[in-house]
Amino acid sequence: MNLLILDGYDAERGALLSEKLGSGWTVTEGRHADPREILASRLADADAVVTQYWAEGLPPAPRLRLLQLPGAGFDAIDFEAVPAGCAVCNVYEHEIGISEYIVAALLEREVRIARMDAALRRGEWRHGFVLGAPLHGELHGRTVGFLGYGRIAREAARRLAPFGVRIAARTRSPDPSGPGAELVADLAGIDRLDDMLPSVDYLVIACPLNDATRGLIGARRLALLGPAAMVVNVSRGPIVDEEALYAACRDGTIGGAIIDTWYRYPDPTGGVGQSCLPSRFPFETLANVVMTPHASGWSAGLLDRRWSVIADNLTRLERGEPLRNLLRPPGGMLPSAGAP
């Protein structure tokens, strides 16, 4: 069996994967940007490809039976362009990192350790009780509303629950007996999204990007949030309307935003020296915005967990066993997993 890894995250992975897979597999690494004849010859031989991207116009891949994504998001996969006999699978394993990021960001918004640290380094005790400072915030008693209640939201909810946080969620298919439902005080469908917005201190965007979710949070819905409410986006930027979010933060009609997933990205091949502001609006000028570079899930154990799942899936393919995290079965249609 031939595995092609296209634009793999790091150079050691191919070797590690070869070890896990054993002698039945030959592993090749390449890039989408390779000369077309090289890419064509590699795709012609591939039984499985690990890649985040698939589009029309790629050279033919007649033997391809598994398109394995190395991450969770499949918005860069053109399913219609994937050969008919090929299954498409993704991997998750980022729930741990992303849920830690969410709780970290919410706690810092309340406790504001960085601000206290900066002051005390100058000898200023303005935030301490000794000089009768105002009290800082508590996460205790806050309401966190999730848009989407999949793996990430459930793991975040599980970590937030012991803080005395009230959890609300709006999801495509609300199931009162589904996983994690016992954590949610207010669970309903997307049709009741507007109901939830006035009640939340934090609106956490945790659904995939697709035609149903693009721009789902626009100016009208942002106006339903309270003036202290924060938008937290760890999913995909365009689920929240770029201009409307910037205006709401700039004008203080909401409390602000914690944004990990953006509207503009750097050239992946351009190196760390390049500069790329992540929006056409100057979020970087706003003090009520926390900006991180699509890194919430990019945490220590992620790659080991993901490549273990990928190795397992390749072994399953080899043995004809059911695949994990199937987004599209061979010859099948995209399941409705695309909605939030």
Add this chain to the structure above:
Amino acid sequence: MNLLILDGYDAERGALLSEKLGSGWTVTEGRHADPREILASRLADADAVVTQYWAEGLPPAPRLRLLQLPGAGFDAIDFEAVPAGCAVCNVYEHEIGISEYIVAALLEREVRIARMDAALRRGEWRHGFVLGAPLHGELHGRTVGFLGYGRIAREAARRLAPFGVRIAARTRSPDPSGPGAELVADLAGIDRLDDMLPSVDYLVIACPLNDATRGLIGARRLALLGPAAMVVNVSRGPIVDEEALYAACRDGTIGGAIIDTWYRYPDPTGGVGQSCLPSRFPFETLANVVMTPHASGWSAGLLDRRWSVIADNLTRLERGEPLRNLLRPPGGMLPSAGAP
């Protein structure tokens, strides 16, 4: 009944307390620094005093039956100087704020959102996966060791558990069936403190300051910590030897420290304009130290929760009912609650 509030945290409390207590109580507010004859006349009449400080040489308080602390720490109370017939009680209610602070500080140490934010504001994506950044840390899988396993440590452990954190604790009276013991993978007495130190990623100081705990963490024990381990002090500075902690942080023999409770404090009457560096050593020059001004428990709901308990205790005193949070019964000895 006459209640005297000495050095009360804020001016509205007396009025609020009067409402809760009803007509049986007269509430007076004053300060330890008031002219002696005024302090003497107030203490002469007082059935109960709310104060954080009590020392030899105060004017007599012949009617005093309850010395009620407005906080948890009783290291500024000279129990031998308290009139024999007077009970001493404290209040907690800061477990929520302090446990939120602990989790916030640990998560930020791993995820490092502030660093990412500063870079992305300049258009730099060096911490994101798009440019193949190194992975940031995960709290998942870390070991947190508590010195002391009282209310604060238990509330922190309860919040840390869903993150997949391993909990260890050393406490004066380890009880495998006591509250919160089910969260602790490694629970033992203070005599086994040294055993715990090499295994922890975070050592959280959560015991009271007394003769048994002063300097308990000195140079020898700091050397038992691993080179990435962080000391987190939310209790009282002098439990950790000042010079040894500074040297360990400066020399990188430990990972660093997160310090909320200090060695030097500002003059409580000196106003926010004064400058007071919190140690005779320049912790403020170290990048691996997080410095906050004794504020971890100083959070939004704290005072309402505390004054509710105080009002309840005063009502119990009036009715002759058992008091809450008794540190010393009237005529009694200081219970051994002083050890960690």
